[in-house]
Amino acid sequence: MYFCIVKLEQAIQSNKFKNEMHKASLNILYTAWWLKTQMSKVLKEFGLTHEQYNVMRILKGKYPEQMCVKDISCRMIEKSSNVPRIIDRLVLKKLVKRADSPTDKRETVITLTQAGIAVLAASTESVNQLMEQMVQIETQEAQELNRLLERMRGTEV
Amino acid sequence: MYFCIVKLEQAIQSNKFKNEMHKASLNILYTAWWLKTQMSKVLKEFGLTHEQYNVMRILKGKYPEQMCVKDISCRMIEKSSNVPRIIDRLVLKKLVKRADSPTDKRETVITLTQAGIAVLAASTESVNQLMEQMVQIETQEAQELNRLLERMRGTEV
DNA sequence: ATTAAATACATGTATATACACTTAAATAAT
DNA sequence: ATTATTTAAGTGTATATACATGTATTTAAT
Structure with a gap:
């Protein structure tokens, strides 16, 4: 049982921020890394990477x-992920299967196998458990966080 | 000139979130990817990756x-980055130099070269410019965002 | 003083990211 | 109908991430 580093200043050993906006950017990058690291620890017990898990969750949705x-x-969080190769690894582990599309010969179609469904269910339970004990902010705060993040991205470029 | 995708639901083509907290996690991961992608576009003009830039900024701080x-x-945002190899690439580009430590023979010590300082200054200006036009939230909102992110991480594990 | 433990860095491997390029197939244009 | 364009997926390369291991050196313990 330990306390994680709360303050960004401690985490990156710096307090030289141009302004609050700059600090917020670094804070988002650090928090994302922290989330991924925590989740990966759990997923590793199931032999999955964060990205493989993401692909499987997307498949589950349909x-x-x-x-x-x-x-x-187009549903991946990190759009530049190389999905064909992530699928390659899931196929090797027999968690998904790949077949030629009947309607479009350029496409291949992917589905979860029964093993994939089982592994996904078990790992999702562990991930949810982790999340619940790790992240304890109120629903209202989470809503505000969502609003601010979307406001942050919502600018003309 | 285009508008970026504001809503998470559009970005990842899903609205199936367990709760606001779950949505916030995905929102943070997506926003971090978005920030890195935007910054990398600018840094690429200087032949730098996001991580190489981060190392150079840290060196600049001292x-x-x-x-x-x-x-x-220990100052890296992504703690699991393999710093020796990032430095290898910066050395090849002559943006930093590496020498044996005089006090501890296990250590190597790194400094920015004059070229490194110049490239860092120019790229930082471009990055700041991008940030200013890209992210237009109020200081108060950024403060609230920082508070929420640190609250999110600030839980016993 | 010698040995054991810890530390700093480098190296190796598997996977992922980012992006350019190739190939085959589908769609649009003529 | 033929050609051109676009699209879907896969491949190749450089870099990064995550993590285990190796090696030399320093510090601590005896």
Whole structure:
């Protein structure tokens, strides 16, 4: 049982921020890293990486429908992920299966296997448990966080 | 000139969130990816990756003092970054120089070169410019965002 | 003083990211 | 109908991440 580093200043050993906005950017990057690291620890017990888990969750969202690679890609959190190769590894572990599309010969269609569904269910339970004990902010605070993040991204570029 | 995707639901083509907390986690991960992607576009013009830039900024914080690899590592946003190899690439580009430590033979000490300082200054200006036009939230909102992120991480595990 | 433990860094491997390029197939244009 | 364009997926390369291991050196313990 330990306390994680709360303050960004401690985490990156710096307090030289240009302004609150700059600090917020670094805070978001650090928090994302922290979230991924915590989750990866749990997923590792199931032999999964964060990205493999993400692909499986996306497939679950449409199950038992099949999904083509493009449809998975556009739902990924990190858009530049190389989905074909993530699928390669899931196929090797027999957690998903890949087949040629009947309607479009360019496409391949992917589905979870029964093993995949089982592993996903078990790992999701562990991840949810972790999240509940790790992150204890109120619903209202989470809402405000969502509002601010979307406001942050919502600017003309 | 285009508008970026504001809503998480659009960005990842899903509205199936367990709760606001779950949505906030995904929102943080997506926003971090978005920030890194935008910044990387700018840094690419200077031949830098996001991580190489981070190492150079850390070195700048102590300049003209030299820093050992460990001191750089513990200041990285992503703690699991492999700093020796990031430095390898910066050395090849002659943006930093590496020398044996006079006090501890296990250590190597790193400093920015004059070229490194110039490239860092120019790229930082571009990054700041991008940030200013990209992210237009109020100081007060940024403060609230910082508070919420640190509250989110500030839980016993 | 010698040995044991800890530390700093480097190296190795698997996976992921970022992005350019290739190939085959589908769609649009003529 | 033929050609051109676009699209879907896969491949290749450089870099980064995550983590285990190796090696030299320093510090602590005896």
